[in-house]
Amino acid sequence: MSAAPNRDRRAERREATRREIVDAAWEIARRDGISAVTLREVAAIVGMRSPSLYSHFESKNAIYDAMFGDAWALYLDRVTEHLRTLPDAPREALLSMLRHFFDFATADLARYQLMNQRSIPGFEPSPASYAPSVEVMAQLHRTMRSLGITDEADIDLYTALGGGLVDMQLANDPGGDRWRRHLPRVVDMFADDVNLPGPRLRSSR
Structure with missing residues (x-):
């Protein structure tokens, strides 16, 4: 032994x-x-x-670097698990992904700012701390391709729509759901634009 x-x-x-x-x-x-x-x-x-x-x-930025890496590593763990549970319907899958990101982002303003906004002048994450965010984006691209969305510009638009709604929620209704309620409508608009089949997520107005 x-x-x-x-x-x-x-x-x-x-x-x-x-x-x-x-x-x-x-x-x-x-x-x-x-x-x-x-x-x-x-x-x-x-x-x-x-x-x-x-x-x-070695510096305050080194502490920020550790925080950045921690935040993205946490999201990587959570999104990896979430992607295993996506609905089969493409629009529902897109909505589930967007809600998951939205809820994670709006749960912690400071964390979201460090992860996704250039809030600290002069701070750039190290390659090691940046690596989890790269893997998150790789998973997003693989998942989008599996749903039939292959154009890089379309994937960029999807991420921009989600980030924009998060920014509006945090700036104007922290703790509320004013912009979260728009997610089904936004996903339908996006899906219509990229010719993704239904069923639609939002009833006609």
């Missing part, structure tokens, strides 16, 4: 501290806005001096 490998307790403690720092940054971002994160306040929340943060993250 082989012995269990030795645990690297130092690495575990270091990772736990990094996790605590990132969680503190999210706490500030959700309370005061994504651009309000400061090293001083992060350090105060985790109980260390500001210079000590540099032994874990």
Whole structure:
């Protein structure tokens, strides 16, 4: 019987501290806005001096990078699971995907801003943190192609429609559903434009 490998307790403690720092940054971002994160306040929340943060993250943007990667990795996990449960009807599948994205996006303003808007001047995610978002888009493209939508411009339009409605919801009716209610109508308009077969999602006006 082989012995269990030795645990690297130092690495575990270091990772736990990094996790605590990132969680503190999210706490500030959700309370005061994504651009309000400061090293001083992060350090105060985790109980260390500001210079000590540099032994874990080389800059504030490095903390944002970890947050960006976490957010997209979470969405990747959730959307991967969601895509396994899509309805067979193409329009219903499109609506299910759009609702899933809409609900994830509007559930957390700070997270959505970091993931999808250029809210932090000078911040660019690292390749490692950007990778989950690339996989999300690859899954979207594969799914759209399986529904018969192959034109890149059409896929771009679909994502723009979803993002635009999210922006309107967050800006004008946070916590409500004013723009979410438009999703069936928008999907029908899109599906009509790309000649996707019915049945229609929205009754005639």
